């Protein structure tokens with residue numbers, strides 16, 4: 001009997017290499033934990049676009065709905081297809097049509113990994129609102145090309161959207177060190193951000209066990225670098241979360257280590273798990289991509305699906321390999337995709 005049905009979308013460039021590594025490790029760990037995994041791979045990518053004229057078939061979303069989760073590599077190959085097409089017609093469609101409203105990125109500096117900071121105890125969970133806010137797309141341009149040209153981009157914050165992402169932040173904090181940092185810029189943005197602060201305060205009454213602090217985005221950006229060990233769960237709007245989670249990826253050793261999840265916390269749709277990095281055309285096909293970000297994304301997937309033992313088996317193996325100094329540096333990992341994957345497989349079967 002199959003326990004979990006996973007859709008794999010390797011995508012482009014190193015996405016193909018790192019998802020292959022992540023699945024190999026998943027299968028080995030699943031065998032050790034008596035979990036039966038079944039995968040279906042979908043070739044949706046820039047090459048697929050060149051062959052068929054579409055990044056995914058018209059019924060692609062309906063096809064994915066049958067799976068427990070989606071494991072994605074990376075989408076994009078600008079020399080073949082422009083990024084606005086490849087990104088919007090595949091990745092953003094999945095996020096939007098499945099309403100995967102929580103973008104979750106753990107920024108943990110693993111022992112043995114050299115980050116750019118002196119701090120060693122970095123363990124931050126960034127939660128970014130994934131559906132509205134500054135990226136809602138409301139706006140327009142008039143009088144193009146003239147001296148009178150005007151561009152307007154309006155942020156949209158709804159009580160529904162703000163409340164559900166903050167609630168998710170409180171829930172995550174409850175499972176961790178019970179500290180929630182809520183990010184705004186309410187001194188300068190007097191409407192949306194003051195509203196965000198209000199909702200934070202209202203919800204905090206329901207979570208008396210969670211210590212909540214509000215930070216301005218510029219102050220918390222500095223704090224992530226100066227005192228990262230003082231932060232636990234960070235919850236932010238679409239734009240602020242996007243930027244802060246790139247700082248997070250940098251301080252955890254770089255893109256080779258940064259995993260992410262696009263989650264529907266209500267469980268109506270399959271959630272999607274992917275490394276933060278892109279297709280890295282500069283190193284694709286050279287066996288140098290670090291697979292740890294993709295493997296850690298698979299760990300998040302199994303955690304989300306309730307297979308804790310499987311997730312822990314994998315994350316423990318990754319941690320032991322990194323502790324031996326094999327995980328490599330941020331980008332341009334020195335050990336190579338195959339070598340790192342083999343070392344992790346060895347730790348699992350040992």
Ligand code: NAI
Pocket residue numbers: 014073074075076077078083087091255256274275276277278279280281282283288289290291293330331332333
């Ligand atoms: P990128 O993340 O692909 O690469 C940035 C730099 O980091 C490159 O020098 C690359 O070699 C290095 N790097 C990335 N992942 C690495 C890994 N696992 N191990 C070692 N080094 C690694 O970003 P870039 O070059 O801006 O974008 C390339 C393509 O990927 C574009 O088409 C872009 O739109 C797409 N992209 C897709 C994403 C996704 O599918 N979620 C996210 C980011 C970019």
Ligand code: MG
Pocket residue numbers: 242243246
């Ligand atoms: Mg980003």
